[in-house]
Amino acid sequence: MSSLPLFFHVAASILWLGGIAFMLFALRPSALVLPPPQRLPMMMAVLTRFFVIVWCAIAVLALTGIGMLVPTGMKGVPIGWHVMTGLGTLMFLIFGHLYFGPFRRLKAAVTASDWPEGGRRMAQIATLATLNLGLGAIAIAAVLLMK
Numbered sequence: 001m002s003s004l005p006l007f008f009h010v011a012a013s014i015l016w017l018g019g020i021a022f023m024l025f026a027l028r029p030s031a032l033v034l035p036p037p038q039r040l041p042m043m044m045a046v047l048t049r050f051f052v053i054v055w056c057a058i059a060v061l062a063l064t065g066i067g068m069l070v071p072t073g074m075k076g077v078p079i080g081w082h083v084m085t086g087l088g089t090l091m092f093l094i095f096g097h098l099y100f101g102p103f104r105r106l107k108a109a110v111t112a113s114d115w116p117e118g119g120r121r122m123a124q125i126a127t128l129a130t131l132n133l134g135l136g137a138i139a140i141a142a143v144l145l146m147k
Helices: 003-031 036-072 079-111 115-145
Strands: none
Touching (some): 003 115, 036 079
């Protein structure tokens, strides 16, 4: 297997999961000192930029994952790859829901200055992001530990 696809696969994973960790454990708690009319537009702007990175990471993960899997075949890979593939697909779907559901509603709430609704949507985004961070950690563990 070529190292270049693996490098891009790991780099895309680091960008996505690292961004989630930064948002959940550094940005979001720090932003809570701001009142909702300042906090929610700022969080929306940050997420708008971050989600471009996530979409690119998903494309890279899918392309490199398929590119590394196809030559080997599903029967020839370790069980950890199967687990990672399944969890990665689930993570893509969760992010799609997050982006087209709660994030879209967050943008609408911010546009309408509906701060309680924006807060609910931000909490929902944080919950789904936490789920994806956990799934990503399990996927990494599966690849490394299930050979």
